[in-house]
Amino acid sequence: MALEKHDKDKENSGGGRPVAEKGEHIVARHLIEDDNIKEEKNLVIDGVDVSGRWNTFIISRVDSDFDRSFFEEIKKTVAGSRINRCWQCGMCTASCTVTPLYRRFNPRAFIYMMQLGNLKELKKYIDVAWRCVGCYKCSQRCPKQVNPAEMMEALALVIKKYFPEEVKTKLKLDEEVKKIYEDMIIGHGRLDLAKLHTSAMQKSGRTKELLGKIERDTIFKMAKDGRAFSILRLGKPHNWSRSKEAIENYLRKLNTIENGEAGV
Amino acid sequence: MSENILVIGGGPAGLNAAVMLSELGVNVALVERDSFLGGNPKKFKYKFLFPDMQPADNVIGELIKKAESGGNIKVYYSSEVSDFKENGKKFDAVIKSASGSETKTFDSVIVATGFEHFDPARDAKYSYQLFDDVIDIKDLERMMGENNFVRPSNGKPPKKVAFILCVGSRDRHVGNQYCSRVCCTVSVKQAIEMREHFPDCEAYIFYMDIRTYGFFEDLYWKAMEEHDVQIVKGRIAEITSGPDNTVVCKGEDTLLRGPFEIPFDMVVLASGMEGGPQSPEISSKLGIELDEHGFLKPENVTLSPFKSNKPGVFLAGACTGPKAISDSITEGAAAAMNAYTYAVKNR
Ligand SMILES: Cc1cc2nc3c(=O)[nH]c(=O)nc-3n(C[C@H](O)[C@H](O)[C@H](O)COP(=O)(O)OP(=O)(O)OC[C@H]3O[C@@H](n4cnc5c(N)ncnc54)[C@H](O)[C@@H]3O)c2cc1C
Numbered sequence: 228m229a230l231e232k233h234d235k236d237k238e239n240s241g242g243g244r245p246v247a248e249k250g251e252h253i254v255a256r257h258l259i260e261d262d263n264i265k266e267e268k269n270l271v272i273d274g275v276d277v278s279g280r281w282n283t284f285i286i287s288r289v290d291s292d293f294d295r296s297f298f299e300e301i302k303k304t305v306a307g308s309r310i311n312r313c314w315q316c317g318m319c320t321a322s323c324t325v326t327p328l329y330r331r332f333n334p335r336a337f338i339y340m341m342q343l344g345n346l347k348e349l350k351k352y353i354d355v356a357w358r359c360v361g362c363y364k365c366s367q368r369c370p371k372q373v374n375p376a377e378m379m380e381a382l383a384l385v386i387k388k389y390f391p392e393e394v395k396t397k398l399k400l401d402e403e404v405k406k407i408y409e410d411m412i413i414g415h416g417r418l419d420l421a422k423l424h425t426s427a428m429q430k431s432g433r434t435k436e437l438l439g440k441i442e443r444d445t446i447f448k449m450a451k452d453g454r455a456f457s458i459l460r461l462g463k464p465h466n467w468s469r470s471k472e473a474i475e476n477y478l479r480k481l482n483t484i485e486n487g488e489a490g491v
Numbered sequence: 492m493s494e495n496i497l498v499i500g501g502g503p504a505g506l507n508a509a510v511m512l513s514e515l516g517v518n519v520a521l522v523e524r525d526s527f528l529g530g531n532p533k534k535f536k537y538k539f540l541f542p543d544m545q546p547a548d549n550v551i552g553e554l555i556k557k558a559e560s561g562g563n564i565k566v567y568y569s570s571e572v573s574d575f576k577e578n579g580k581k582f583d584a585v586i587k588s589a590s591g592s593e594t595k596t597f598d599s600v601i602v603a604t605g606f607e608h609f610d611p612a613r614d615a616k617y618s619y620q621l622f623d624d625v626i627d628i629k630d631l632e633r634m635m636g637e638n639n640f641v642r643p644s645n646g647k648p649p650k651k652v653a654f655i656l657c658v659g660s661r662d663r664h665v666g667n668q669y670c671s672r673v674c675c676t677v678s679v680k681q682a683i684e685m686r687e688h689f690p691d692c693e694a695y696i697f698y699m700d701i702r703t704y705g706f707f708e709d710l711y712w713k714a715m716e717e718h719d720v721q722i723v724k725g726r727i728a729e730i731t732s733g734p735d736n737t738v739v740c741k742g743e744d745t746l747l748r749g750p751f752e753i754p755f756d757m758v759v760l761a762s763g764m765e766g767g768p769q770s771p772e773i774s775s776k777l778g779i780e781l782d783e784h785g786f787l788k789p790e791n792v793t794l795s796p797f798k799s800n801k802p803g804v805f806l807a808g809a810c811t812g813p814k815a816i817s818d819s820i821t822e823g824a825a826a827a828m829n830a831y832t833y834a835v836k837n838r
């Protein structure tokens with residue numbers, strides 16, 4: 228059997244039959260995920276042109292195995308060592324700073340996918356999976372002390388390892404979050420976790436909670452043990468103005484490159 | 492003259508009732524249907540008991556020893572109460588055994604006829620008895636008790652085992668709406684035992700809720716945290732045969748919202764507890780009430796769970812509903828106290 232793939236787009240540029248979108252002819256197309264449709268745009272078998280809809284193949288949506296080796300891999304890492312503890316109660320997601328902003332960011336579900344080695348499912352969340360801001364609220368709430376905050380770190384590493392290509396194309400910076408980080412670094416020369424957390428809370432309109440018991444207790448505790456003032460006390464890093472200049476230069480350069488690529 | 496009390500059923504509940512009465516100097520007739528004492532734990536050779544994994548023999552063996560050596564207990568093996576009549580405040584019962592029938596008058600009666608395991612073959616979707624590698628928790632208890640944990644189909648150790656909770660319980664389709672209370676704990680206990688002895692055999696538990704109530708929760712945590720037992724949310728709707736001599740569990744992962752068909756080497760069904768045929772039989776023979784779940788009905792489920800609706804007839808153990816051995820033993824003692832009080836009052 229002779230299989231030929233050739234670029235018909237080019238050959239047909241003189242006005243052959245129009246090339247359809249992948250899976251376009253499938254009835255109830257909306258029920259089928261993009262990744263589950265296999266379709267060669269241009270395919271010739273034994274001289275017969277079976278391009279497009281003539282070779283469409285729909286992969287089963289039914290999961291057909293649990294891949295425990297993946298679980299074992301994560302369990303061996305420091306950040307992911309407690310993956311076996313999670314019983315899917317959802318307190319992490321419920322307390323998460325990021326979930327209200329991005330509904331698809333769901334630490335509970337990500338941990339479950341990692342437990343079952345469901346890479347197929349994880350792959351769908353590459354664009355949001357890295358959005359944890361490291362506030363550790365989930366870890367403070369988790370009744371099983373899974374430490375989901377660090378589990379998100381394990382998740383990011385795993386995604387980078389298994390989907391390097393997708394990470395390159397799908398990860399886009401969230402401008403607002405980027406700005407919070409940038410302002411903080413450029414303004415103070417350091418990352419202030421407390422500030423990061425309060426800005427995120429304010430951003431999601433939860434200002435009243437900042438005066439609630441948990442927050443108050445944390446503030447008192449941090450004031451008492453000195454952490455609250457460490458940024459003030461430490462001040463800006465040595466020779467900060469020069470570093471700052473270098474960073475700003477770098478960012479400017481980066482922006483020109485990005486804008487250039489995007490054709491702006 | 493000392494009191495005469497009839498105890499029907501020689502499981503943990505009946506045994507403890509008989510032993511306590513005997514210590515009070517009461518003459519006890521202990522009628523047991525089987526040719527041995529110890530009830531379901533003995534019949535299915537439970538080896539280690541939840542919650543603390545102590546050898547079953549520490550509990551069941553101990554009770555049997557006491558009952559068989561207690562001077563005031565007469566054990567009737569392979570016997571039953573064939574006739575039962577009230578006689579004023581007392582009761583006339585005919586005890587039928589291989590050696591003949593004996594009629595005796597008793598001051599009071601304790602019913603401790605226990606439960607039967609739900610027969611999973613009654614629920615065809617689980618393919619029990621159709622596939623050799625689909626077994627249930629009582630089969631697994633027995634296999635482990637006999638140190639014979641292998642795949643029934645080929646005698647080899649399994650590499651991937653699924654436990655399916657709520658088989659025969661919480662399902663209108665099979666007629667049992669109630670929760671059988673012990674099967675979650677039994678399953679996590681068995682998963683732990685399995686992982687301890689066969690660390691390279693993966694264990695998954697398909698659940699709707701995990702009801703390891705009270706301190707039984709410790710076992711659930713232990714199963715996950717020390718033995719990497721994986722829980723998966725969703726009830727299995729069908730078991731089919733798969734490639735390479737596997738059995739396939741079909742279900743929906745309700746947390747990820749997607750269907751799955753996962754092959755396993757072996758599937759263990761957590762079949763629940765039922766009142767069995769003995770409950771309606773005893774109910775009509777003794778003239779005591781049956782409840783809507785097929786178990787014997789206490790006079791007041793909260794105030795006097797160990798009393799039947801008939802004065803002088805008391806209830807103990809799993810005959811009034813699913814429960815653990817410790818509860819059955821406690822109720823055996825409570826029923827003994829009440830049966831004794833009734834007997835003394837009406838002497
Ligand atoms: C798979 C499984 C594992 C379990 N493991 C544990 C565990 O590890 N720890 C724990 O605490 N609990 C466990 N349980 C629960 C435990 O089995 C029960 O709590 C206990 O057996 C109840 O005791 P019982 O005496 O009331 O009833 P049974 O054990 O059912 O005993 C009843 C006795 O009465 C006899 N009988 C019945 N009808 C008649 C009649 N008409 N005439 C004469 N005799 C009759 C029966 O032959 C039997 O010997 C388990 C249950 C299951 C299903």
Ligand code: SF4
Pocket residue numbers: 312313314315316317318319320334335338368369370371372373374375
């Ligand atoms: S990580 Fe903790 S809080 Fe989150 S679902 Fe698991 S057990 Fe619950």
Ligand code: SF4
Pocket residue numbers: 319322323324325326334358359360361362363364365366375376379
């Ligand atoms: S540490 Fe990350 S995952 Fe946890 S609550 Fe904060 S943002 Fe959410």
Ligand code: SF4
Pocket residue numbers: 656657658660661669670671672673674675676700701702761763
């Ligand atoms: S104890 Fe667990 S397995 Fe048994 S019926 Fe209740 S919930 Fe289901």
